[in-house]
Amino acid sequence: MHDSGTGGNPSLGNFPIFPQICPDDDINNCNYPISARATNYTNDTVKAEPGYFAVTLANGITADMTVSKHAALFRFDFSKANTGNGTANPLLQLDLTDLWESRQNASISVEAEEGSTSGRIKGNGTFLPSFGAGSYVLHFCLDLAGGTIKDSGVWVNNRAGTEPKTLYVTRGFNLFYLEAGGFVRFQGPLSGPILARMGVSFISTDQACSNAEKEIPGPNFDFDGLVSSARDAWSQKFSPISIEAGGVNDSMQVNFWSAVYRTMQSPQDYTGENPHWTSDEPYFDSFYCIWDMWRVQLPFLTIVDPVTQSKLVRSLLDTYKHRGWLPDCMMSTCKGWTQGGSDADNVLVDAYVKNLTGIDWELAYEAIVNDAENEPLEWSIEGRGGLTSWKKLNHIPYLDYDPLGFGTNSRSISRTLEYSYNDFNVATLAKALGKDTYTKYLDRATNWQNLFRPGLPSNINGTDSGFTGFFQPKYMNGTWGYQDPIACSPLANFCSLTSNPSETFESSAWEYQFFVPHDVRKVVELLGGTDTFLRRLEFFHTSGLADIGNEPVFLTVYLPHYVGRPGLSAERAHSYIPSRFNSSTNGLPGNDDSGAMASFTLFANIGLFPNPGQNVYFIIPPFFESVSITNQITNKTATIRNLNFDATYKNIYIQNATLNGEPYTKNWIGHEFFAQGWTLELTLGGEESAWGTREDDLPPSMSVGQGSVDVEAVY
Template structure:
């Protein structure tokens, strides 16, 4: 739950960003890789600015030498200090940075507490001051109180804040203790005024004292630090109470043992990462870093807040920072199912328990608040997939009840849960442009992207219904899963800069009376008004992507889509054009599956080639080596799954096979101990040979270009023989991934030099 890091000025969603210059403090809780500024119409069609920066509550800041308190800088903007460009060091369980004021800051964490070690090699450090600010990174504070104990120096406090991408408020609490020096004095401060000896300060009435213009907090000043010159600050954090914040710190770090805490954090991370083993012979250090950092980032969120949920009493796990499932349902949870199935089980149980107490599954949730829904009810996809893959210890009866409610019962405010437009969905078979949807609140936008996501949500429910024996539900939801066809306009063309692309037929908006609207198929792509399709009142009919992109989103029935778009050859040509033309942006998760959809047309070699084009061009070890932002590990999961060579089709028991980026990859199931190994024969680390010529599973020929989750559940060896050109492997109709409709004629494999 606690993730301590330096907070910087500027684009600081995760607290620290390398393309900044100044540090404003050190805070204890963060959501990483959550995106930037967007707009959201909350009520009355009025757009409200939302900053996706989150948390960063109660930062501490250290002045190395402050004999005259009146000369110290207290507010966030005043105290901001440059950091030394060569100083940041980060590894699992540890972060350090050096500031130009002479402070060296190191930090480590346990589940609910942070431990900071401040030293002063560039300063005399004779009168160091540690202050706490009642604020958060997005400056959303509504009210707050802080206290200081004049004898022990213990700083405690609470505050009420807004979530970064949702509705409501939340309370947070902290408790800071010190070691390494005797207390000289304590007090409170507001803006630039200091009150030595005062023990309590409060901020109320956010309108009168906005966090952006009014700062307040407490401080403790110390004598020269003892021994090695280090001053330790231990901060406990809680969403329940100050008492629990103090208890968390005292229980988890009773001895202020910095090195011991770092070692414990490293052990915890090694336990998580050790389930993966790669033979990296010949593979560059850069690609290895892309791989392992991707695994690490995938494990940062959702966050385990079990025992820290004040909203209801439950014996079930509680996870927060599902930020957002629209981002994570296409990669993060698939990778967690492989490498950390126990955590994935607990997350699914948490989603089901949220349904029990809140009435709906979340599409997004952070800081104990309901987050904004971006598309469909995509927790349905996660739950269905978890059921198909036999994720353990879930109350599947209640889980099924939850996904069916998403499909059948429209909530009063579908901005924050469930689905809007269900009356139109059930009667028209699509979400119409400017859907009236009377009696409910929600953005009447994204009619195209919501239609295709609802269709896929219903398909996933149908899979679950089929396996559970609910045949009437299965038939109903399978029928609805075909609704994507109702927005396909067969004669719609597309041009770029006035030049026809040569492809016809795209999803288009449709009115309730059945007549067609129009949205340029490349609109909301990097080629045309890229930032025009977000959660705002005029956010258009696709979300964070174009009609070009969303026309490919039919993972439940790729055979029908391929025939609709003109057959395998025309489909492959169109899909290649999507990737080559500049229409596609890989920094949004809808792009992930398009990298591998060549499999469905019998061209798995093109999927492999496309994956190798994005890794390392888009995924590398430069500062900008992630396309867009990480979306709470989504980009990291894409890189890892691509490099493993078994890319999952979200919501299904299907992994599309390509050659791993390593000679061999093994994944051990941490629950059963079974090991699944993917091995490349004739591996070429220069990646001249990336096309599968033949495959065996446990020594027997394997022709399908996909494999099921039983490979990971039962263990085994998938051995792939590689070559420089496409082959006939995985190209027959019987080799292709599952689809609701039957595939047409055999695709013709073209021999292409890699």
């Protein structure tokens, strides 16, 4: 019940529990409201591992916790509490809230008799998704053991009572947030820690209890066994990857493995917990949001956990079957806000070109064509808006007239660029499946060019940047609007859906000028040729315009590959790692965005960076002496190895390469590398070389006909 590093409103965090000792043994002297009960913790007591967390509060109470799949087990040690020397009567409080304090209503029932050695608190609440529409209901079942119960009851605001044992609470008068919950107090002194087992379910309270009882059986909850099981589960997820560090410092290795961990927190497997429809297909949630995930995080799962990635794709298609649309964002079983195009299209086609199995590709084609052709009433939460203009005018206009549906009428530049890539992906799957719509969607994939305005200058603090030609908004009548190319960049104001909505989303026109994943060579031409293109990239990354903490920038790091300068891509990756991505407290340049920042780090470290929706990985030297990844499906191990590697990263330029012992000159490679377990050896040096620089060595680009949308089986 947590989403990691997503930004926006705090997500989930439902039904927190909190240990206290009430001064003077009076339950009304405990601090129940969130602001009142806040307690410092001792920094050097924090211990965090996959599946385990521990901390000691400033008052001496120690809490540690572990997990199963649908439940958690908490252990509270009051023996060193700084009041009563362990003889006081400890209280455990449950709060009917979530991190956002979005609760609309909730109910609770306390089943804990005086003198009993165990107790149970059950209930549910209705909450709001943190970045979406509607609401969701979550149920909980909390079992307590480890001492003799002194009393129990409910609390409201800052007062508690032992009667009644049930409570129903709404949002409160005039949306005032009423704080409330339940408590159980134990008779001191305790002989050991209090154990608290929390089960949750989106289906029912009974299922929440059943989940907990099945996964963490009582009465003697096996805390250490759960910690071991969680560690084993994570070790199994990590097991496809191995590295030979080659003298690289521990901090880089911690950064690498922590990033692997963060890529695997979302989407979350809610199979069996879908309250909306019944299906035999997998159900995953917390696609939060696919705009953030499709570029690097989901492609990383494709190489290290293709079995799960196939299930994710099947879940997306099952959502289409039952809701009528592929989700662009989904959390807490609710529809999330669409940020740009129909990004699930890119995910499905990426799975196809990498030959993931067990997926109904005819259904996938139907789903992405639905995105391309049909406009929903609420395109703010699904599908694409402005399709009438898209088909008639070949771009999304500034201040579009769109009577067919409604959404935030902004982002005309970024949506035009994203729709173009969406349609390229539709064309890719259409051609592969033998559909006659291939040329139609390939033609629509060129629409991005209609918003390029040659000659437009860009000034920064009154100084001419020296570069001209940027994407600009265009009205329905074909005349140009204007958005300052630096608007929405780190040098100006951040632009989102709700704050400062603009014609580019979360990035500037400077950044979006490079977002044409399927036709970078055409971008190079429009921006003035190779030399100007490279100078423009250099200026972008060194002037403060580049926002490395947001996803649209990722591809720009590797664009020099398209003009035969892979060494510049390696330089740029090293300029950001480890300076902006490292193991320090401030080791992320922004929100992790469901593992997006983590995956950017990982692909750079591995030395192969994807252009998803296409069977392309850009090659740079790994940040370790070698990296190996074993494919779950073929059980074959792919290895990329550096020769002449030095841990100080002076040798970051590829001089030559061999693939399975044979010379290899292309500066990119396909997914066959991972699926078939090939070995790529890179000989490194301290200066750029001629490797990967010839026309035949460059990645495919639509306008020059280099394998534009050809798909070959990779297994």
